[in-house]
Amino acid sequence: xxxxxxxADGVSRFIADLEEEGLQPTRWGEAVRYMVVPAAGRYxxxxxxxxxxxGELQGWPVVPPHWIHLRDEVNFTHTNTDATDCExxxxxxxxxxxxxxxxxxxxxIWISHVRGMLxxxx
Numbered sequence: 001x002x003x004x005x006x007x008a009d010g011v012s013r014f015i016a017d018l019e020e021e022g023l024q025p026t027r028w029g030e031a032v033r034y035m036v037v038p039a040a041g042r043y044x045x046x047x048x049x050x051x052x053x054x055g056e057l058q059g060w061p062v063v064p065p066h067w068i069h070l071r072d073e074v075n076f077t078h079t080n081t082d083a084t085d086c087e088x089x090x091x092x093x094x095x096x097x098x099x100x101x102x103x104x105x106x107x108x109i110w111i112s113h114v115r116g117m118l119x120x121x122x
Contacts, residue, residue: 011054018107030053035049036115041119067095074121095117
């Protein structure tokens with residue numbers, strides 16, 4: 001009998017997937033951070049640092065994270081936030097990725113989700 005994947009496998013895979021897309025992720029405490037550039041909204045064309053909790057990556061790429069980490073100055077009209085796994089000056093926002101259809105590379109679906117969500121920032 002073989003052992004299943006360890007929880008760290010999802011984190012390593014997520015980091016590798018971001019690196020493959022040229023996003024240069026870093027590990028900060030309990031989070032994986034990386035930069036994205038939204039195409040619309042207040043932050044359009046700007047690099048925005050974002051991240052996810054490592055604990056939410058255990059099922060990656062089959063299961064996407066739910067919470068998106070952002071600096072305190074990034075806000076939304078409607079959001080649920082908390083500071084779990086966040087460094088000072090950061091909070092995480094509850095953002096459902098919707099149906100997780102893996103008809104494209106999961107990291108591309110995830111990056112599109114984050115960019116689209118940032119397009120809604122107030």
